[in-house]
Amino acid sequence: MFREAVIEALTRALGADAAACGDLGALLAPPPKVEMGDLAFPCFALAKSRRAAPPKIAADLAAAIQDAGLAAGGAIAEVKALGPYVNFFADPVAELQGLCRAVADGSFFAATRTAAPQRVMIEFSQPNTHKVFHVGHLRNVAVGDALVRIFRARGHDVVAANYYGDFGIDVAKCLYQLGTGQQGSPPAEGRTAWLGEAYVAANAPLAVAKKKIEEAAAAEDDEAKQAAIAAHTAIFAPIRAVLTALETGDPETMALYRETRQWCLDEFARIYAWLGVQFDHDFFESEVEEEGARLVDEYLAKGVFVESRGAIIADLEADGLPVALVRKSDGSSLYLTWDLALARRKFDEFGIETSIYVVGAEQTLHFQQLFAALAKMGYARAKDCRHIAYELVMLPSGKMSSRNGTAIPLHELRTRVTDAIRAKMEAEARPERAAWSETQWQATIERVAIACLKYGMLKVGTTRRVIFDIEDWTNPEGDTGAYLLYSLARIAGIQRKAEQTVALDADVPAGSGFGNDAERALVGHLQRYGAEVARAEETCDPSGLAAFLFDGAKHFSRFYQECPVLQAEPALRKARLMLAAATQAVFTRALDLLGIEPVEAM
RNA sequence: GCGGGCGUAGCUCAAUGGAUAGAGCACCUGACUACGGAUCAGGAGGUUAGAGGUUCGAGUCCUCUCGCCCGUACCA
Numbered sequence A: 001m002f003r004e005a006v007i008e009a010l011t012r013a014l015g016a017d018a019a020a021c022g023d024l025g026a027l028l029a030p031p032p033k034v035e036m037g038d039l040a041f042p043c044f045a046l047a048k049s050r051r052a053a054p055p056k057i058a059a060d061l062a063a064a065i066q067d068a069g070l071a072a073g074g075a076i077a078e079v080k081a082l083g084p085y086v087n088f089f090a091d092p093v094a095e096l097q098g099l100c101r102a103v104a105d106g107s108f109f110a111a112t113r114t115a116a117p118q119r120v121m122i123e124f125s126q127p128n129t130h131k132v133f134h135v136g137h138l139r140n141v142a143v144g145d146a147l148v149r150i151f152r153a154r155g156h157d158v159v160a161a162n163y164y165g166d167f168g169i170d171v172a173k174c175l176y177q178l179g180t181g182q183q184g185s186p187p188a189e190g191r192t193a194w195l196g197e198a199y200v201a202a203n204a205p206l207a208v209a210k211k212k213i214e215e216a217a218a219a220e221d222d223e224a225k226q227a228a229i230a231a232h233t234a235i236f237a238p239i240r241a242v243l244t245a246l247e248t249g250d251p252e253t254m255a256l257y258r259e260t261r262q263w264c265l266d267e268f269a270r271i272y273a274w275l276g277v278q279f280d281h282d283f284f285e286s287e288v289e290e291e292g293a294r295l296v297d298e299y300l301a302k303g304v305f306v307e308s309r310g311a312i313i314a315d316l317e318a319d320g321l322p323v324a325l326v327r328k329s330d331g332s333s334l335y336l337t338w339d340l341a342l343a344r345r346k347f348d349e350f351g352i353e354t355s356i357y358v359v360g361a362e363q364t365l366h367f368q369q370l371f372a373a374l375a376k377m378g379y380a381r382a383k384d385c386r387h388i389a390y391e392l393v394m395l396p397s398g399k400m401s402s403r404n405g406t407a408i409p410l411h412e413l414r415t416r417v418t419d420a421i422r423a424k425m426e427a428e429a430r431p432e433r434a435a436w437s438e439t440q441w442q443a444t445i446e447r448v449a450i451a452c453l454k455y456g457m458l459k460v461g462t463t464r465r466v467i468f469d470i471e472d473w474t475n476p477e478g479d480t481g482a483y484l485l486y487s488l489a490r491i492a493g494i495q496r497k498a499e500q501t502v503a504l505d506a507d508v509p510a511g512s513g514f515g516n517d518a519e520r521a522l523v524g525h526l527q528r529y530g531a532e533v534a535r536a537e538e539t540c541d542p543s544g545l546a547a548f549l550f551d552g553a554k555h556f557s558r559f560y561q562e563c564p565v566l567q568a569e570p571a572l573r574k575a576r577l578m579l580a581a582a583t584q585a586v587f588t589r590a591l592d593l594l595g596i597e598p599v600e601a602m
Numbered sequence B: 001g002c003g004g005g006c007g008u009a010g011c012u013c014a015a016u017g018g019a020u021a022g023a024g025c026a027c028c029u030g031a032c033u034a035c036g037g038a039u040c041a042g043g044a045g046g047u048u049a050g051a052g053g054u055u056c057g058a059g060u061c062c063u064c065u066c067g068c069c070c071g072u073a074c075c076a
Helices: A001-014 A017-022 A044-048 A054-068 A094-104 A135-153 A169-180 A191-218 A222-250 A251-274 A285-301 A335-350 A361-376 A380-384 A410-426 A438-458 A471-475 A481-497 A517-526 A529-539 A543-562 A572-595
Strands: A039-042 A075-084 A085-090 A119-123 A157-164 A281-284 A305-308 A311-314 A322-327 A354-360 A384-388 A393-395
Touching: A001 A017, A001 A039, A001 A054, A001 A075, A001 A085, A001 A094, A001 A157, A039 A054, A044 A054, A044 A410, A054 A075, A054 A361, A075 A119, A075 A572, A085 A094, A085 A311, A094 A517, A094 A529, A094 A572, A119 A135, A119 A335, A135 A157, A135 A251, A135 A354, A135 A384, A135 A410, A135 A529, A135 A572, A157 A335, A157 A471, A169 A191, A169 A222, A169 A251, A191 A251, A191 A285, A222 A251, A222 A481, A222 A529, A251 A438, A281 A285, A281 A335, A285 A305, A285 A322, A285 A335, A322 A335, A322 A361, A335 A361, A335 A380, A354 A361, A354 A380, A361 A384, A380 A384, A410 A438, A410 A471, A410 A481, A438 A543, A481 A543, A517 A543, A517 A572, A529 A543, A543 A572
Parallel strands: A119 A157, A119 A354, A157 A281, A354 A384
Antiparallel strands: A039 A085, A075 A085, A305 A311, A311 A322
16 A cells, blocks of 8 residues: 555656656665664665755655645655655555455465465475485475465465485495494384494495595505505495495395384474474485386487496587596495486376475585486476575584584484573473463474574574584574564563453554654564565575564564563554564464474464 | 685675665664563674676665685586
8 A cells, every 4th residue: 555655656747757766666675773664765876867866855755745745545644855865754554554454365375475476396305315414404305394374375386395315325335334243232212313323334344445545546656546446446346336236126135224214204204293294205316216217228228328438428528528427337326316317207297387396505516417417318308407506504613523423413412402491481481381281392492492493593594604503592582583482472472461462454543643753663573474485485595584583582672672562552553563473474474384383472 | 717606784694776785693782560581672793705897776786806616527
């Protein structure tokens, strides 16, 4: 309403110049501070055609709009020039009324829908079985799940897909180590972490041997290099034998594989359930492995792939990319091989239009090669693939590594975070919690803990590293998930104590005095929700929504501090209760897009 | 070497090419007989790595230089 009124007033005042400005709506933006108004129009572009300085143009426009009268609809309360800008003030009561009505009838949230919905597959998480699931993997899940929710809010038909790394040489390493008997027997709890340890143990001597080969090669010592290669081969041979046993379906190996794989899948399912993350489809490397091998044969025959140094490659020089290996010289396939087969299946079997991969930035080249290879194979859909790269999770002490034990396994993380939250909550008694059962305590603690973890992972832009500091994320007074939930708990507190509830589709009373800066800032902020959702989808980065929530929570806190709700005069009290309810609705929905559930009290 | 990412307050991060570059943490000073102090208000803290360029306007775009990180065929 207000926005439309501003555009209309500007169009009239600009006259012939309106066309020269282009899309007026795109030029309008909120000023840096509420005191300056609700929407501002910059006059720089008019300087040439009007042959005047922008501040003069702004003053002229403001006067013209003032003279024409602001009465139309009453949405614009005031217009004034401020430097090179024409600033418009919305009528606060009309704004609040419009916001509440839109939230009540659903149009506020329906407005986030795009005009061009697509069928989109978002692949994320991709955990490896037989390895530990740690904090670093949490960022992928948080980002991927948020993108699924954001794309759905935009009206897209989304298939959330997981792709389990349950096959290949790393699995063989783990199984080999178990076969040596050195790993002992599995513990009752933490069996997947135990498998991860087995993998690390098997990998260690290989890594050492590999390093020796590189050192000899760097020193150009041919004799030493041959010896190092021989040593590596000796260590690797029995592991390769396990992989062969897997590929050929040796019964004993398969039995061990199936059992240990299932432990991991069960563990992943528990993690996703805890995080509230759901997938529509599960892919497994083990199911595309054979298909990948056939695909290599097929395109080798067609001449798309060629032999090189005993291996099979895709020559991507035309795309300015290094050669991509699709089959090793020992005949086994690779990650890229499987991804080629998988990409084909995604398009052919799921009818999707856009294929999104949420994978770490260190694999950027892999995806460039994957998409280029698909194009070379004649897959026009290659252009509909997109890699969302996100940076690493670091610890305050530096890079985390599962080898030296600094990567915190998720089951351990969970207890550490919930313990920290519980301690914080128990430090101060609250009447709301007096009658809580242990189940209620636990459920609330888990929600706060997950809010802290997900918000911590999402508030930083995907191109930047995240530093995971358990103290900072759980026990601060500041920019955390707990602060967001605290705002909602306060709103719930007000509502508990208000005798009657106020409907969002009620009339906002006139003449209540509603409309101070704190109130106007909060209303104005909530109106930005739709634009933030759209931007999060365009950039495939949920961090803007996280910032929207944090800024919103700060606006609410200021409102809460300055504007008593329950003790205000009846008319003002009603308006403020409505604002609180609208804030609650918008925050709850925005949190949902980040995969975070609110609490009534904490 | 080549390709990509990053460089903003002591630290961690924001800023569709627009107004005086903003938050949180840490530090300092204040605040309510009040709906939740996990709060709020204020202070201090900046040559946006450096140098050119484009633009009415650059932290943002272009060129070069410096620094850190990642990748660069038989790992995933």
